[in-house]
Structures are given as structure tokens and as C-alpha cells.
Amino acid sequence: PTIFVVTPTHAIPTQKADLVRLSNTLLHVPNLHWLVVEDADHKSELVSRLLRRSGLVYTHLSVATPPELKLQPKDPRWKKPRGVLQRNAALSWLRENLEIVDANGVVYFADDDNTYSLELFTEMRDIQSVGVWPVGLVGGVMVERPLVDNGRVTGWLTPWRPDRAFATDMAGFAVNVRLVLNHPTASFSIESQRGFLETDLLTQMGVTLDDLEVKADLCTKVLVWHTQTAKADLKIEKIMEQKGKPATNVGIE
Ligand code: UGA
Numbered sequence: 001p002t003i004f005v006v007t008p009t010h011a012i013p014t015q016k017a018d019l020v021r022l023s024n025t026l027l028h029v030p031n032l033h034w035l036v037v038e039d040a041d042h043k044s045e046l047v048s049r050l051l052r053r054s055g056l057v058y059t060h061l062s063v064a065t066p067p068e069l070k071l072q073p074k075d076p077r078w079k080k081p082r083g084v085l086q087r088n089a090a091l092s093w094l095r096e097n098l099e100i101v102d103a104n105g106v107v108y109f110a111d112d113d114n115t116y117s118l119e120l121f122t123e124m125r126d127i128q129s130v131g132v133w134p135v136g137l138v139g140g141v142m143v144e145r146p147l148v149d150n151g152r153v154t155g156w157l158t159p160w161r162p163d164r165a166f167a168t169d170m171a172g173f174a175v176n177v178r179l180v181l182n183h184p185t186a187s188f189s190i191e192s193q194r195g196f197l198e199t200d201l202l203t204q205m206g207v208t209l210d211d212l213e214v215k216a217d218l219c220t221k222v223l224v225w226h227t228q229t230a231k232a233d234l235k236i237e238k239i240m241e242q243k244g245k246p247a248t249n250v251g252i253e
């Protein structure tokens with residue numbers, strides 16, 4: 001089965017570094033189709049070029065998050081959901097391209113700044129419904145994970161709202177393409193309460209705990225980390241700009 005990796009991305013100074021790192025990971029994974037969705041009105045030259053040169057099978061899309069839904073520079077990052085419209089654009093693409101979409105494929109929402117073990121992709125490839133696994137360095141703890149009893153998920157080990165139906169980060173699950181196709185209106189919602197994007201999507205897909213396929217050695221292994229790229233320190237660049245000096249990256253992508 002093909003793994004469709006859905007990655008929202010937005011133009012910030014660290015974007016190219018994040019995408020290079022992620023593309024280098026994905027290059028090691030066979031039978032993978034990368035759906036990269038820019039949070040922008042138009043596809044950028046930077047991302048277009050990166051994808052063309054990547055050697056990966058990809059689809060490049062773009063949809064802008066409207067300004068009123070966008071995080072402002074001073075806002076804490078949990079204030080607005082990120083990547084929502086972009087992931088939905090990828091879901092629509094899957095539904096609209098049935099003739100080329102592997103109907104037994106797997107869809108994984110892989111943000112551009114996380115760290116992915118290659119083993120993770122091996123684990124997810126045979127998912128029939130929804131696969132789940134632990135995520136490292138997330139939610140203020142070392143690991144958040146599904147609670148497993150007798151090979152079934154019974155709940156969630158996370159300090160924050162373990163009562164959520166699916167108390168997992170975006171990085172902690174993948175779904176079979178059939179779920180996306182059989183639930184044509186299921187999508188991420190900008191209305192979701194903070195921390196409920198994942199739960200709200202899986203609920204719309206009619207998923208229950210019984211459907212969950214336990215991966216990563218009964219959820220005892222961390223194969224993905226919710227690492228976050230530090231904001232680039234460009235203090236000096238700004239001072240230089242104020243002094244009328246040329247930017248250090250003139251003529252450089
Ligand atoms: C956490 C989760 O891991 C995300 O999957 C979830 O979307 C997010 O919270 C949320 O609550 O919305 P976090 O590391 O805080 O993620 O978020 P980012 O990595 O900053 O953003 C998630 C993805 O959306 C990234 O791929 C990023 O490039 C993209 N993004 C971010 C946009 O497309 N537009 C933006 O304005 C910001």
C-alpha cells in the first residue's frame with residue numbers, strides 16, 4: 001500500500017530547513033506519495049523547486065488560512081489551530097483523484113517540524129482502519145500514548161484531557177484511505193476546541209476505540225517525536241536592515 005504523507009507548511013525563515021529534513025527522511029521510504037500543502041494563496045517557487053529536486057513522488061497544493069484565523073506573532077502557539085485548511089485540501093485531493101489513489105493506502109498527517117523514525121512508516125503501512133502509537137516530547141511530557149490492554153486500546157496516557165475520545169497528537173495515528181473515501185465530508189474543523197482536532201476528525205469517521213490498531217510493539221516504542229523547530233534568531237539581520245545594510249541572503253534562497 002501507498003503511504004500518503006500530508007504536510008501543511010508555511011513560509012517562515014526555518015521552512016526550507018524543515019522541509020529539507022523531512023524530505024530526506026521520506027526519501028528512505030518506499031511507495032510514498034507526499035502531499036505538501038502550502039498555507040498561502042499561491043504555490044511558492046521555494047517549495048516548488050524543493051519538491052521538483054527532491055526525487056519524491058509528490059502533489060503540491062496551496063490554500064491560505066484567512067488572516068482572522070491566523071496566529072499573530074505574539075500569540076501563544078496553541079491559540080489557533082494550524083494546518084487545518086491545508087490538511088483538508090489534501091483530503092479533498094484524495095477524494096477527487098480516485099483513479100490514481102491507492103484505495104488501500106494509508107494517510108498520515110506529518111507536520112513539517114516533527115522527527116520521524118523510518119520504522120514508523122513500516123508500522124503504518126498495513127493499517128486497515130486506524131493505527132495508533134506513542135508520540136514523544138509532546139504535551140509537556142516525555143511520551144503520550146494509547147493505553148493498551150490485551151492488545152486493544154482502552155484509553156490514553158496523557159496528562160491533559162485523557163477523556164478526549166482520541167487523546168493523541170496528529171503525529172500519533174494514521175488512517176486507511178478507505179475511511180477518507182467512505183466519509184466524504186469528514187474533515188478537520190477550525191471550530192474544534194484546542195486539542196480536539198484529532199478527536200473530531202476520527203469521530204466524524206465513525207471510529208471507535210475498538211477499531212484502533214495498536215502499533216509500535218503494543219505502543220511501547222516511540223517512533224515519532226513532536227519536536228518543534230526553534231524560531232530563527234534574526235535580531236542582527238533586523239538591526240542591519242534598520243541601518244540600511246543589505247540582507248545577508250540577497251540572491252540566496
Ligand atoms: C500541534 C500539533 O502537533 C499539530 O498537528 C496541530 O495542528 C497543532 O498543534 C494545532 O493545535 O493546530 P505545533 O507543533 O504546535 O502542533 O504546530 P506547528 O508545527 O506550528 O503547525 C502544525 C503544521 O501546520 C506544521 O506543518 C506547520 O508548518 C503548519 N502551519 C503552521 C501552517 O500551515 N500554517 C500556520 O500558520 C502555522
Ligand code: MN
Binds near residue numbers: 111113114226227
Ligand atoms: Mn510542530
